[in-house]
Amino acid sequence: MNSNRAFAQIPSVDRVISSEACQSLVAKYGRSIVTSGVRAILASIRSELSHSDKAIPSVTGIVALLQRNIDEAHHPSLKPVLNLTGTVLHTNLGRASLPEVAISGMVKIARGPSNLEYDLESGKRGDRDDHLERAITGITGAEAATVVNNNAAAVLITLNTLAREKEVPVSRGELVEIGGSFRIPEIMQQSGCELVEVGATNRTHLKDYQQAISEKTALLMKVHTSNYEIKGFTSSVTDKELAELADSVHIPFVTDLGSGTMVDLSPFGLPHEPTAQEAIQAGAHIVTFSGDKLLGGPQAGIIVGKKNLIAAIKANPLKRALRIDKMTMVALAEVLNLYRDPDRLCEQVPTLRYLARSVQQIEAVAKEVLPPLVSALSDHATVDIVDTQSQIGSGSLPLELLPSKAIRIQPGKPSDQQLQQIAKAFRHLPTPVIGRIHDGKLLFDLRTLEQSADLVEQLSHLDYP
Numbered sequence: 199m200n201s202n203r204a205f206a207q208i209p210s211v212d213r214v215i216s217s218e219a220c221q222s223l224v225a226k227y228g229r230s231i232v233t234s235g236v237r238a239i240l241a242s243i244r245s246e247l248s249h250s251d252k253a254i255p256s257v258t259g260i261v262a263l264l265q266r267n268i269d270e271a272h273h274p275s276l277k278p279v280l281n282l283t284g285t286v287l288h289t290n291l292g293r294a295s296l297p298e299v300a301i302s303g304m305v306k307i308a309r310g311p312s313n314l315e316y317d318l319e320s321g322k323r324g325d326r327d328d329h330l331e332r333a334i335t336g337i338t339g340a341e342a343a344t345v346v347n348n349n350a351a352a353v354l355i356t357l358n359t360l361a362r363e364k365e366v367p368v369s370r371g372e373l374v375e376i377g378g379s380f381r382i383p384e385i386m387q388q389s390g391c392e393l394v395e396v397g398a399t400n401r402t403h404l405k406d407y408q409q410a411i412s413e414k415t416a417l418l419m420k421v422h423t424s425n426y427e428i429k430g431f432t433s434s435v436t437d438k439e440l441a442e443l444a445d446s447v448h449i450p451f452v453t454d455l456g457s458g459t460m461v462d463l464s465p466f467g468l469p470h471e472p473t474a475q476e477a478i479q480a481g482a483h484i485v486t487f488s489g490d491k492l493l494g495g496p497q498a499g500i501i502v503g504k505k506n507l508i509a510a511i512k513a514n515p516l517k518r519a520l521r522i523d524k525m526t527m528v529a530l531a532e533v534l535n536l537y538r539d540p541d542r543l544c545e546q547v548p549t550l551r552y553l554a555r556s557v558q559q560i561e562a563v564a565k566e567v568l569p570p571l572v573s574a575l576s577d578h579a580t581v582d583i584v585d586t587q588s589q590i591g592s593g594s595l596p597l598e599l600l601p602s603k604a605i606r607i608q609p610g611k612p613s614d615q616q617l618q619q620i621a622k623a624f625r626h627l628p629t630p631v632i633g634r635i636h637d638g639k640l641l642f643d644l645r646t647l648e649q650s651a652d653l654v655e656q657l658s659h660l661d662y663p
């Protein structure tokens with residue numbers, strides 16, 4: 199317990215603020231932030247003093263603490279990280295990295311007013327979808343298109359518009375859950391429609407759908423099983439068969455592609471992922487897919503299909519609640535524009551560029567980062583280069599793995615606690631580095647590291663106890 203004399207030694211608010219160091223903080227951040235910051239620090243010193251013998255910090259010490267507190271409060275908690283997990287489209291790490299043209303487009307539009315919903319020809323109110331519709335229909339071959347906040351929203355508004363208070367048959371093999379928060383049965387319930395499960399988990403036939411159709415059926419729906427695959431004795435009904443069945447009873451056929459790429463992925467050594475254009479060609483009336491999965495753009499849900507159905511979706515009051523903002527709009531417009539030049543697409547869209555990287559290119563970066571990592575961790579861990587496999591992530595081609603190279607970090611003696619501490623030290627770097635822990639080792643998959651400097655230049659900040 200401290201005596202009253204100790205309390206008397208705590209500097210006054212005025213004394214701290216009038217110090218030279220503190221005055222420069224006042225100049226930088228304003229009097230009000232600094233004063234309340236000093237008060238808070240002094241209050242905590244007082245409360246600590248009442249139950250400990252801790253020394254009273256000097257004015258300089260208090261100002262230094264204040265600077266740290268202000269810095270912390272000043273920096274948004276959302277910040278860039280290096281995703282070295284080996285999952286290219288990592289939902290928790292923000293999925294697709296945007297192409298440079300999309301970023302500069304966003305900066306331009308963010309800075310001031312734009313013709314977001316203004317028709318420059320007529321001088322009257324315009325429709326924000328006009329900025330994107332032609333590009334999307336041009337690529338997909340659909341009659342019409344609209345865009346909402348994400349693909350979950352695209353499915354929600356489609357079902358709510360076309361199937362409210364009616365029934366929707368879906369195959370038992372397609373009742374997917376994506377990322378824990380998107381489940382087809384729950385989305386259907388939220389949309390106000392009733393799910394009618396058809397077929398079995400592994401096999402669903404056309405006759406299962408035929409038998410499920412009644413007066414109450416609003417539409418037929420297919421959901422791309424994007425994060426798992428049913429193997430073995432399986433059977434599902436093609437888009438074409440479902441579209442024909444839907445046509446024969448005059449109801450729409452809706453397909454949720456999930457990732458919905460717009461290019462053939464086979465040049466990357468990946469199997470074919472269904473494209474939006476194929477679904478439209480097969481006769482789908484509505485197709486939904488994400489903007490920030492394999493498309494490589496901003497978070498968005500793209501809905502394409504028949505003119506009358508898209509018009510109905512746009513007229514739903516939910517559209518207003520789920521619409522995209524101007525920054526997403528310009529980013530998506532720029533990304534779609536890149537799709538007009540398939541030859542350079544892969545170079546310009548980071549997601550596709552990462553997928554296309556060869557093992558040799560990845561290994562070259564691994565060899566650059568290895569020596570600095572070895573010396574940064576020499577006392578604590580062994581570091582080497584190993585073969586690994588990256589995955590696409592976000593439910594795209596879940597079973598496909600791309601050969602890659604990783605830095606492997608192994609604590610001196612096997613210890614989970616040490617491994618966690620090393621991983622944490624990397625997460626505390628100025629640009630946090632996120633790897634994946636596998637089998638007692640920390641792996642940094644370098645498929646998504648293009649500039650070794652992004653990692654190496656930070657290593658002097660590595661604070662490992």
Ligand SMILES: *Cc1c(COP(=O)(O)O)cnc(C)c1O
Binds near residue numbers: 380424457
């Ligand atoms: C990813 C996915 C969704 C959800 O898309 P978000 O853009 O994450 O909202 C819906 N359906 C399928 C099949 C998916 O793969």
